Amino acid sequence: MKQLAPALGAAALLMAATAPVAAETPSAADAAMLAGGCMSCHGPQGASPGAMPSIAGRPEQELATLLLAFRAGEIPGTTVMTRLMKGFAPEEIAALARYYAALPARSTP
Amino acid sequence: MITRRDLLRGGAAALATLAAPHVARAAPARVVVVGGGFGGATAARQLRRLAPEIAVTLVDPAPRFVTCPFSNLVLAGLRNIGSISHDFAALERLGITRVQAAAREIDQSGRRLVLADGSALPYDRLVLSPGVDMRWDALEGYDEAAASLAPHAWKAGEQTLLLRRQLEALEDGGLVVMTVPDNPYRCPPGPYERVGLIAHYLKTARPRAKILVLDAKDAFSKKALFQEGWKALYGDMVEWIGQADDGAVVRVDAARREAVTAFGTVHKAAVLNVIPPQQAGAIARRAGLTDASGWVPVKPESFAARQGEHIHVVGDATQAAPMPKSGFCASGQGRLASAAIAAELGGRPAPRPAWMNTCYSLVGPDYGISVADVYRVAEGRIATVPGAGGVSPLGADSAFRAAEARFAGGWYDAITADIWGPRR
Numbered sequence: 001m002k003q004l005a006p007a008l009g010a011a012a013l014l015m016a017a018t019a020p021v022a023a024e025t026p027s028a029a030d031a032a033m034l035a036g037g038c039m040s041c042h043g044p045q046g047a048s049p050g051a052m053p054s055i056a057g058r059p060e061q062e063l064a065t066l067l068l069a070f071r072a073g074e075i076p077g078t079t080v081m082t083r084l085m086k087g088f089a090p091e092e093i094a095a096l097a098r099y100y101a102a103l104p105a106r107s108t109p
Numbered sequence: 110m111i112t113r114r115d116l117l118r119g120g121a122a123a124l125a126t127l128a129a130p131h132v133a134r135a136a137p138a139r140v141v142v143v144g145g146g147f148g149g150a151t152a153a154r155q156l157r158r159l160a161p162e163i164a165v166t167l168v169d170p171a172p173r174f175v176t177c178p179f180s181n182l183v184l185a186g187l188r189n190i191g192s193i194s195h196d197f198a199a200l201e202r203l204g205i206t207r208v209q210a211a212a213r214e215i216d217q218s219g220r221r222l223v224l225a226d227g228s229a230l231p232y233d234r235l236v237l238s239p240g241v242d243m244r245w246d247a248l249e250g251y252d253e254a255a256a257s258l259a260p261h262a263w264k265a266g267e268q269t270l271l272l273r274r275q276l277e278a279l280e281d282g283g284l285v286v287m288t289v290p291d292n293p294y295r296c297p298p299g300p301y302e303r304v305g306l307i308a309h310y311l312k313t314a315r316p317r318a319k320i321l322v323l324d325a326k327d328a329f330s331k332k333a334l335f336q337e338g339w340k341a342l343y344g345d346m347v348e349w350i351g352q353a354d355d356g357a358v359v360r361v362d363a364a365r366r367e368a369v370t371a372f373g374t375v376h377k378a379a380v381l382n383v384i385p386p387q388q389a390g391a392i393a394r395r396a397g398l399t400d401a402s403g404w405v406p407v408k409p410e411s412f413a414a415r416q417g418e419h420i421h422v423v424g425d426a427t428q429a430a431p432m433p434k435s436g437f438c439a440s441g442q443g444r445l446a447s448a449a450i451a452a453e454l455g456g457r458p459a460p461r462p463a464w465m466n467t468c469y470s471l472v473g474p475d476y477g478i479s480v481a482d483v484y485r486v487a488e489g490r491i492a493t494v495p496g497a498g499g500v501s502p503l504g505a506d507s508a509f510r511a512a513e514a515r516f517a518g519g520w521y522d523a524i525t526a527d528i529w530g531p532r533r
Contacts, residue, residue: 036155079501083498
């Protein structure tokens with residue numbers, strides 16, 4: 001472990017130096033801002049009242065995998081989700097998945 | 110003695126020097142929101158969520174908000190006006206104080222909003238979401254009285270119902286003429302959605318009628334997609350004339366239902382729908398918040414008005430390009446402004462701005478198309494995120510178009526529930 005630590009430190013430094021600005025993990029407030037727009041289609045707190053799928057309370061890993069697949073254009077028949085997810089860094093997508101996984105699956109009005 | 114105002118002025122530094130009990134006894138900060146539409150109602154609701162200690166008042170003269178989105182479905186007879194009307198009861202249940210009154214002017218130095226009856230609401234922060242006003246001086250012959258003969262229907266409500274009645278009274282074989290202004294105006298793809306949905310109504314009820322679109326510009330939002338859809342669904346029922354082909358209307362005779370173009374061509378209509386040039390809502394103009402463009406310049410990180418103090422402006426009234434004047438964007442701007450205000454009053458760091466937009470348009474009831482974008486602030490300006498966003502593909506199959514039509518309905522149900530609360 002002691003020998004590994006400097007290597008990890010160097011790797012972290014390298015990542016910090018090369019990563020784009022958006023590639024840091026968003027703060028809670030920034031994550032809420034990122035997640036806000038999702039509700040305009042997927043409903044209040046991610047619980048949809050209509051034809052859009054609900055996103056609240058789904059497992060974090062499932063959401064993250066799905067959003068990354070949208071981002072990569074890997075889901076046939078996709079309408080807007082690929083266009084939207086291409087605007088999010090992987091760290092931001094992870095934050096979205098964490099945010100909606102933590103919300104109750106059904107919000108009470 | 111440290112007053113509440115000192116506290117607000119000093120922000121985090123002042124708060125840090127005080128013991129918590131003093132803070133707890135301070136009078137609550139007051140935020141007044143003008144306009145209960147997509148931007149204002151979002152700002153009011155989100156402030157309650159983010160900072161329950163702030164007293165929020167929502168000022169709007171109307172008992173309910175009628176959305177421009179989906180009002181084209183009312184024109185087509187596919188929805189009634191009640192289904193696009195949203196009252197403020199759910200917002201009141203959240204603890205928002207509602208004042209049903211028109212805002213007359215802003216006393217900026219006294220930080221008071223003066224209402225139509227002369228009474229005033231004091232505020233620490235003011236949020237304006239005043240929407241658009243028609244520019245009654247911009248198109249010769251088209252003033253407020255003319256709008257009762259040749260409706261704009263660009264604010265939903267009575268104008269929508271008036272145009273609907275005129276369409277219902279149209280004789281078969283009659284000509285519907287729509288005039289469309291140059292950018293910027295509320296809802297860039299809205300006129301073209303309207304064309305398709307009126308055509309849908311005519312196709313079933315007045316199959317020999319025609320629609321002529323006289324446009325002041327040559328390019329418009331989702332143009333290729335709209336034209337593909339019009340052709341597929343309505344054949345030659347729809348004719349669109351751009352600026353280069355003398356589509357720009359410079360004069361209107363509402364009584365005669367005539368639109369006159371720049372080169373003097375007179376188009377006589379049976380139903381004349383004039384969508385005139387627009388500007389920021391009156392309260393923003395009277396307060397000196399607009400510049401020569403007629404719109405309100407804002408700081409992207411907070412949507413604080415550049416020409417005001419302690420005033421944030423959101424929605425269609427602002428200059429927020431490349432964000433369009435859409436309900437989706439107005440809501441996102443309301444969300445950001447409320448987060449920025451809550452952070453500032455609470456002495457916390459401001460959130461990093463982030464927005465999305467998705468505008469669905471219906472070419473027909475089962476034929477939807479969309480444009481989507483992602484926005485951030487880069488180098489002090491709002492910018493689209495490179496590589497993201499875009500429009501629906503041309504030549505997509507009917508299943509794809511039907512899916513986007515279904516999602517358009519899903520979007521409407523979601524965003525209206527998110528802003529005004531679930532329908533009961």
